[in-house]
Amino acid sequence: MVNTGRVPSTLPDGDPVPPDGSLPDQARQGAADRTLSFYVHVPFCATRCGYCDFNTYTAGELGSAASPQSWLDAALAEVELAARVLGRGRTVSTVFVGGGTPSLVGAEPLTRILTAIDERFGLADDAEVSTEANPESTDPALLGALRAAGFTRLSLGLQSTSRRVLTVLDRTHTPGRALDVVRWAGQEGFEHVNLDLIYGTPGETDAEFTDSLAAVIASGVDHVSAYSLIVEPGTRLARQFDRGVLPMPDEDVLADRYLLADELLTGAGLHWYEVSNWARTPAGGCRHNLAYWTGQDWWGIGPGAHSHVGGVRWWNVKHPAAYAQRLAEGRSPGQAREVLGPDDRRLEDVLLRLRLRDGLALSGLSEQGRRHARIAAADGSLDGAALDRGRAVLTLRGRLLADGIALSLAE
Incomplete structure (x- = not known):
């Protein structure tokens, strides 16, 4: 699902973040009227998709510079930093684990981070706790462990049911795997499940996109996200467009795809609540993303993660090794920040x-x-x-x- 806490590969400029991470008085004004959320960024992927511009790394790219363990230690240290900076008294409404591929690190590290957030802040009784997952690295045992830890929502990147489209996108999962995971998630008691679709991939036909929508609807999920393909500079897909290997997405085709998605999803009882998101009921809407869209507070944990508290926005250093080193030294991992007027x-x-x-x-x-x-x-x-x-x-x-x-x- 759309997650505006996503971590792009290129971070903006800004003012220095104090070593102790302290915030100006502006950030505390009106805090009682805003909800508090956490975003946790897992920067690891098994492979890099050709369209991806997020701050993620494969094992080969990282080498010995960082590891899931060093990331976990640093993430737990950042939870402690957040507790020192924000203080007590605010419960957490939502937690969203994104990436990268959270399912790659397994349930135990994600459970430890969620437990740390609960111990330092307290999760609201009705807290929404979400994680993204890659179909190929997800099985019933993982889902059962996550559900037992308190995760309530699962988001899966289906993208398409066409093998040919998945190949263009460099997606490695088989089309049916995500649908299997949806079934397992229901069996393990997840309250809400989302499937992501991407439309407008070069060569995708009307029939292929219709088939993808039909499969999503038939799966019975209560939330669907559908995004047009965005060609980010510097990605493998962008280089293919630059060389003329693939044609650029056509704006008229993208508009037609959106209209088709809205028609079929609405007809199946899934109603739009945000331009790119449809839910079966109001409760099925993603509360974490709604916190972004309505200007609430969130703290981003992880390399390159963005945070926003009371009009103060900051972002962490990108590389997992640099992120871990700063926290090991007792310093904020924040690279820069801006105070919004x-x-x-x-x-x-x-x-x-x-x-x-x-x-x-x-x-x-x-x-x-x-x-x-x-x-x-x-x-x-x-x-x-x-x-x-x-x-x-x-x-x-x-x-x-x-x-x-x-x-x-x-x-």
Whole structure:
């Protein structure tokens, strides 16, 4: 599922992070009105997919510079750092373990990190605890151990049921494996299961994408994420496009794929609650990602992980060895940070909240932004009835143009 705590391979510039990780007073203002989440980044992968631009490493790339054990020791040390910086008194609403491939490290390390978060902060009684998993490194024993540890939600990268499409994407799992894992997750008692799809892979046919959607629907999962293929600079896939080996994704095809996904998923009882995400019930929506989209607080654990607390954003050093070394020396692993001003925070709020089914309040827009909202409603991109009630809510047409509409409303 979409996880905006994802760790890109290139990190931005910013101001220095204090060695003790301390935060300015701004970060504490209004904290009682915001939820607290943790994102845990597992930087290991068995192989690198051709489209992937995340901060991940194969064993061959890391060599002896870092290991799952050194990562675990450092991650536990960062939980302690978070407890010193944030203090007591705030329970944790959601935890999301992403990567990379969390299932590669097994249940025991993930359980230890979750236990540490619970001991230092306390998990809310209804906490949502999610992990991503690769179908090939997941089996019933792993799922049973994770469920026993308190994990409630599982997210699997299916991407496609077409072997040919998976080959183009450099995905190593067989199409049916993810569907087997869905069945095992249900048997082990996971409350929510998500399947990810990617559409617009070069050469993908309408029939192949329709078959993928049909398989997802038939699996019975209560959450589906569907993303258009994004060609990130520096990836193996980008080099294939540059050499003309593969054609670039066609924008019209991508739009048609999205419309098809929405039609079939909605018809099967899965309803959009964010532009790229559909859930069977409101409870099936990913609360962790909703925390990102609504500007709540989260602390990112792991190399390259991003954090946000009260308008202060920082990101850790990228390499697992550098990350572990800093924490072993008692220093924050933060590489840099930025303190967002009111205009920056308003812009982010518009860009993220507009993607949600509930949209955003017109009262938070400037007069120019409200004027653009009326124009967007007139051309069918925003819901006119919702606009009359004081909210900017995307229509199906508007979802295809969401980023551009958000930028105009943020003026």
